[in-house]
Amino acid sequence: MMTIEIITTEELEKKLEAGEKLELVDVREDEEVAQGMIRGAKHIRMMTIPENLGQFDKEKEYIFICRSGARSENVCYYMQDQGYKVRNMIGGMLNWAGEVVVK
Template identity: 40%
Template sequence: MFETVTVNDVPEGAAILDVREDDEFTLGRAAGARHIPLGQLPDRLEELDPDTDYYVICRTGGRSARAADFMVARGYSAFNVAGGSGAWLEAEKPMEADGGAEPRVK
C-alpha cells in the first residue's frame, strides 16, 4: 500500500515522477520532475531506482495513485502527491515549462 502526501510534505530535492501525458508535461511541471506517462510505466519501470523514494504526481492525484500502487506492488518506494500539479501550482512550488513559457496545469 502506498502513502499519500500533500505537496507541502514533499521534501526539497525529492525525486518527483510526473505520470501525465506529454502535452500536459510540456505545459508545466514541478521543477526537475522526471516524466514517464502512466501508460508507459510498466514498460519503463526498470529506468527507475528501486532504492529511491519517488513522489508521483499527475494533474489531480488519480493517475499518480495508480502509478504509486503499481510501483509499491513491485518493490519500489512511491508516494502519491495529493492534489497533483494543480495543488503544486497553487502552493507556489517551483515549476518549469518547455520553451521558458509560464508554467500552467492542463
C-alpha cells in the same frame, strides 16, 4: 489493499526549498506537462511506466505526480506491487502552488 504513503503539495514544496534531493516522476500526458512541471521531475507517462521500470531503483523512494492525484495513485499501487518505495502527491498539479518549469 495496501495503503499508499502520501505527501501534500505543501510538504513537497518545503522539502524542495530545503534542498532535499527527491525522485519526482510526473506521469501526465505530453500536452499536460507542456504547461509546466515541478523542477527536477522526470516525465514518464502513466501508460509507459511498465516498459520504463529499468529507470527505477528499489533503494530509492519515488514521488508520483499527475494532474489531480488519481492517476499517480494508480501508478503508486502498481509500483508498490513491483516492490518499489513510492509516495503519491495528493491534490496533484491542480493543488501545486510552487514554481513550475516549462520545457
